[in-house]
Amino acid sequence: MNISVVIPLLNEQESLTELHDWIAKVMQSNRFSYEILFIDDGSTDESWKTIETLSKANANVKGIRFLKNFGKSQALHAGFEKAKGDVIITMDADLQDNPEEIPALYNKITKDNFDLVSGWKKKRYDNKFTKNLPSKLFNWAARKTSGVKLNDFNCGLKAYKNVVVKNIDVNGEMHRYIPVLAKNAGFTKIGEQVVQHQARKYGETKFGMERFINGFLDLITIWFISRFGKRPMHLFGALGVIMFAIGFVFSVYLGIDKLFFHKTGRLITERPQFFIALTTMIIGTQFFIAGFLGEIILRSKQNKKRYLVKEELNLNNTVIN
Template sequence: MSKPLLSVVITVYNEEDNIQPLLEATYLALEEIDYEVILIEDGSTDRTVDEVKKYANSRTKLIIFNRNFGQTTALAAGIDMAKGEYIATMDGDLQNDPTDIPVMLQKAIDEEWDVVAGRRANRKDGFVLRKIPSKIANWVIRNTTKVYLKDYGCTLRVYKAGIAQGMGLYGELHRFIPVLAKQQGAKMTEMDVKHHPRIHGESKYGLSRTFKVMSDLILMLFFQKYFQRPIHLFGGIGIISFLIGFLISIYLLVLKIMGEDIWGRPIMILGFILVLGGIQFITTGIIAEIIVRTYFESQDKTTYTIKSVYQGVLNPVIRVQ
């Protein structure tokens, strides 16, 4: 296959009932575009692989992981495999609508955007467990990173290939993809896209991801502000800690000169434990993250393991009229 205009990367995990309608809708939406579809099967335990093999056309490639690695790693694998000038990403649960992709692609081409992000209009998810936490997370991310998008949780986006393939996706950073793109100087916009209620299968998200998002936000802020000058962060913390410690020492010295016993005071011990322990935990986490990135990138390693690759057939069961 020659280099296509568009590569569509779709992550699927236990979506056997969604595969046929997903591929039908995708092929129909893209029939006027030179495209390829890359599905990343993220260690499903149902018949997802069989369904993809049954309905995939000759422009579709299936990447099969040997276990579940998570959405960020699956997206990274698909983006690595993509050959298109532009790359679109979307979920495989039929909540994203493939008919939005040509419109987003045309907007990216005509207006020369590096990233066109989807903004879910009339979102069809639960209000308490999905919408409220998402709104809070979006507000926090938007106001701390200064990347002003309204919907960070929408996977449906179109990128220039160079931007997508240079982001460096690790861990569970898929929600922060706009931040990673912005760090590369990407010119970015947002547009309303359709959103459908989930019909088949179960959502893979829950409230438990809130703490992961907050942890990743701290990491994003570090990379955004201090990655090239970490001494400004750690040096500042060190100076403040030193000055506080110095003042405490002077205070205790004065008390000692006045004849008071200063040894073993709970406030002194607690202060040392909290300050030193907090700094140690935060810096150890950040340093470990840098080491992981260095390990993979310096050796051209990937964070995923592919079990096999399947190329769709020329005449699949699905025939788009």
Template sequence: MNVLPIPASGLPEGAVMPEHKLSIVIPMYNEADNVEPLLVRIHQAMENYSQPWEVVLVDDGSTDATPAEIRRLAAQYGPHVHGVELVRNYKQTAAMQAGLDAARGDVIATLDGDLQNDPFDIPRMVYRLLTEDLDLVAGWRKDRKEGFWLRRLPSRIANRLIARVTGVKLKDYGCSLKVFRGSVIRSVRLYGEMHRFIPAWLATVTTPRRIAEEVVTHHARIHGQSKYGISRTFRVVLDLVFMFFFLRYRTRPGHFFGGIGIVLGVLGSLILAYLFAIKVFLGQDIGTRPMLITGFFLVIAGLQAVTSGVLAEMLSRVYLEANGALAYVARPQPPHGEGDGWHWPSRATTATTARGKPSRSRSK
């Protein structure tokens, strides 16, 4: 089942993990062949973990057997493995938000469901988050197992552009393997393609000094196909444009868009003043001149057109957050197993063998 090597622990010798509860959130879309090997890998990585933990698997409206696999394996492993099933494909950001909403831990780790992220990196990242008093430790796929021209080169360009626009200097915004302080990540909501801008998003409620980057392992995809395509690039560009405006003018949008409106309004007013002077002093007819229409258009555009889109965007976000509206709809899942839903190191209802297979602990 598992063909990946098992690395040694990345924790310092004699390190004591601070007390916490850990939630591992994994959005999945058409990853039926990866669900079981991923859970095996997670249980191998967490076999000697000293704190309680859970796994939240989010099916993002898959068209294959992914939801059935999640239900089967959740029942097999026990109550510390939870499934969230969305009614349709809402894309990765909404699926990640659904997982964050379902997570109960005060520390939350996220990773992709394609086995390219390695769960063995999670304990080291959690230890750094808690011992260095950080709010986010983001993974850096320094040695990516993907093609250079179609994946790595565009990613490098995008990472530099995002870092320049947002002001949060990271080398790998696209890595889904991240570890958050739960209280901080729950203070923001994710929309659109914002999952790749999470570090910049968090910087609005914390500080870049509490965001760090950690080199992580990256594996080549074994099963399934990549969900990334050129269409996602265009969506990312649009979200990056909005992020630029939101990060700089979220509390004072009128300073920027009002400035644009003033410029357009002044240009339109100058045109209208020029035509008025021609009419009054030279007696020429201006009613059929295109400049008249242009002048009125610039004035109206300066007052309304530019700001209406931004105000609509902000109002939609205010509505979603103030009214508790969700960007997804999930099917209710029946309870399975016994216990409180955590994998406790001393009283686990579902234990794992050295191979990561589930084995029921016996109570005497």
């Protein structure tokens, strides 16, 4: 199979039929063998019924329905797990991503041998102050922190080799950083392509300004995981040594000062340096304990699914009652 199109969605009933028809038209005109995987992330509208209708009319349409809203990262993870195409395309369901971009993205993977190609919405139709400016700041910080030179980390339109999506773990809200996850997994040939951005045709965006706050927090998380995820003691141990050393130096100073210079002066416990020494030594010990706990957790963790599937279409037709 040439292409798997993975589409996470939440309450996008109005756009699904039009999006499906557009994708099918592109696939047929380019003679691609394909599948479309709609991942319904707990929609409360009629999105799943629309997917069922589409799957009956087109056997290439497949669906996964979550029991509730688990988040875009979990939806992508489920889609990646089931995707069978040589190239996996991800796109949003709101018609802001243009399916006409798929052939060019496919060619960059298959002919130019990229592991991952990310779309770049160079010209956007979003509100300039609520989305564009925070997005530019967010992308700048992501580039500086991760070393991945992309202009638009948050673009939903991306193309991957099959081997990439099968070997990365997208969890939490890490969908913004899939290129970073891919790089950390060893897939370093990452490209970018300017894609057309379209104004939303139906409904309203499901993301607010809080996504940028969450994005920066996730950026810190992925920086930590990238640098110290497999060796937490290297970070916490170093911090522990520094803090404990500061406390020890103050303790030595207080002891020498009391023994040789102020034998009849104030009690050590009445001096502010005593509390600095005590606090920093306690914090240093706690950092050491955190490092040990991190190492123990790392060695004992077990894989656990982060979402529950309610129904599937044209995959394994399991229904949870």
